[in-house]
Amino acid sequence: MQKVKILKLSPEDAQLLQKCAELEKICIPEEAWSLESFRSEAGKPSGFVLAALEENRKLAGFLTASCILDTADLTNIAVAPEYRRRGIAGLLLKKLCAEIGKVSLFLEVRESNLPARSFYQKHGFEQVGIRKNFYQHPDENAILMKLESE
Ligand SMILES: CC(C)(COP(=O)(O)OP(=O)(O)OC[C@H]1O[C@@H](n2cnc3c(N)ncnc32)[C@H](O)[C@@H]1OP(=O)(O)O)[C@@H](O)C(=O)NCCC(=O)NCCS
Structure with a gap:
């Protein structure tokens, strides 16, 4: 793998936040956040927008999360198809865990999203519930997963 650097973005990283929003439209069009949502998350004390950058600063992937006290939510993770x-994605998750420390980390994933579910399982997440018809377009259950980060 080429050298990839993980950066925590702030609201001032306007171009990279824009690239995150564009990448999400490609990777998760059904649940894509607006640029304003990325900027707002990056500006919250509890928020994280982590970007994976190649040596030429091209955006390879990103992750968003929020962490309050001993509970965190991984709200988005996407890596460009190429x-x-x-x-x-593993590097992004590792960086998040290093930032948030020992907490319960939760996420929801579409039942049919087998690549993502496999990724989460590989990294120690366990299924802890199902939210019936949580998603729309198309309607689908969410699998609720949890990791006790170290
Ligand atoms: C899920 C996603 C973020 C994984 O990114 P990634 O950088 O390819 O993941 P990593 O290389 O760190 O991890 C690879 C592991 O993920 C799982 N995985 C990734 N793609 C997979 C696929 N197409 N089929 C099966 N397992 C897959 C496997 O466990 C794999 O481990 P292996 O290579 O040893 O088999 C990426 O596929 C993606 O962006 N998907 C679209 C967006 C999305 O669905 N996000 C999650 C929303 S909840």
Whole structure:
């Protein structure tokens, strides 16, 4: 894998936040956040927008999360199709865990999203529930997963 750097973005990182919003439209069009949502998350004390950058500063992937006290939510993770299966999502998750420390980390994932579910399982997440018809377009259950981060 080429050298990839993980950066925590702030609201001032306007171009990279824009790239995150564009990448999400490609990777998760059904649940894509607006640029304003990325900027707002990056500006919250509890918020995280982590970007995976190649040496030429091209955006390979990103992750968003929020953490309050001992509970965190992983709200988005996406890697550009041409960078997948190279460990980049794993690097983003590792960086998040280093930032948030020992907390319960939750997420929801579409039942049919087997690549993402496999990724989460590989990194120690366990299924802790199902939210019936949580998603729309198309209607689908969410699998609720949890990781006790170290
Ligand atoms: C899920 C996603 C973020 C994984 O990113 P990634 O950088 O390819 O993941 P990594 O290389 O760090 O991890 C790879 C592991 O993820 C799982 N995985 C990733 N793609 C997979 C696929 N197409 N089929 C099966 N397992 C897959 C496997 O466990 C794999 O481990 P392996 O290579 O040893 O088999 C990426 O596929 C993606 O952006 N998907 C679209 C957006 C999305 O669905 N996000 C999650 C919303 S809840």
